[in-house]
Amino acid sequence: MNEHAVVSTGRIVVLVLPEVNLLDLGGPVQVFDAAAHLGAGYRLEYVADAPETVSAQGLRLAGLGPLGGAVVGPGDLVLVPGPRLRRPEPGGVRRKEGSWCRKRPCGGCVRRTTRGPGWRRCAAGPRRSARQGC
Template sequence: MSRVVFVLLPEVHLLDLAGPVQVFDSAAHLGRPYTLHYVAERPPVRSAQGLPLSAGTEWPALDAEDLVVVPGWRAPTLRGGPAPGEDVLRRLRRHHAAGGTVASVCAGADALGRAGLLDGRRCTTHHDLQDELAARHPRATVVRDVLFTTDDRVVTSAGIASGIDLALHLVALRHGPALAARVARTMVVHARRNGDQPQASAMLRHRSHLDDTVHRVQDLIDARFAEPLPLAALASRAGVSERTLTRLFTRATGGLTPLRYQQTLRLERAEHLLGQGATAESAAREVGFEDARMLRRLRSRAAR
């Protein structure tokens, strides 16, 4: 069982908190072992939107598989915002030193900076606060115009709604992009990735649509992309004709047929295996090709 601990500071933004909470709660309902915890120094905590939030003062025992998240708060400047106490900062440092992951949304990056966790690492925050974050923590490298950054188990995200992207990314890292796509689909949001990555996983890149029939077929292809998946079988599982499935799939994914989508997943996995030192033959067989000829053909096509 993995614990996700949310540290609530005064004037916390509700969406900074609720976005990541919903992602991990949805992952738990899809069978992943998460429990959510909320801690504060002095509860109840008044949110930036006026809603009082209840939280305990006792922290659960943590191990390296657990995650601590600091949502952001409303303040005109970081200097004018809430100052987490030394106990919170010490717990953040201790959890990271023990191999755990710490994360922040928006202004929450300042709390990680106060704990010394941004020193020598890449980070980001809301665009209105980036200059001040860089000035307050000069040993950090503040990255602009990205949704989130990850650096040695320190994860920071930009403004408010980007906490959803951060949480989806962490789910993808821990459980694979297929689960992250299912969570995003449950939440009816686009499954986005970090803005400084040139290309997101195909499992996420082609999921930013609302066609439930196509999502069901993608779920099947995602789970069994190395197997033969005839169009007739996919259409039967979706309860539509082959022609209808092809039309819906092409429209939802921006021009891909189910076969091209499957080939894209195979190629992406094969590229990863090749990058890990696998031979072309072994990578091709691993992803479902009889030999390396088709893999070479698809790689050549993708490089054009």
């Protein structure tokens, strides 16, 4: 058995960024939702820096959990759907979200749906590819 193997909890924490692209959010979420309806043990949670935000396409997204209250543990998956592609402003909200991702405990997996293939772990853990699983 791999000493770095982490057992999945089935918990999917979706970090919803301001101006998230709906396809980047909807596609992966639909896959986990469909799998859950077919019996897989996935649970989706949505967190953001504010209780509501607006997508890049203008759709208002509400009922988002607080970013500061989201505790992510080993075996949880953090999904970060891609925002509208533009340079972030200094001191903007994306800096807060990046800081939250860096502070989470090692062992969980982070998956970005745009700009970068594969799974990544925090600096203390090994890098893994999507094919290796989590």
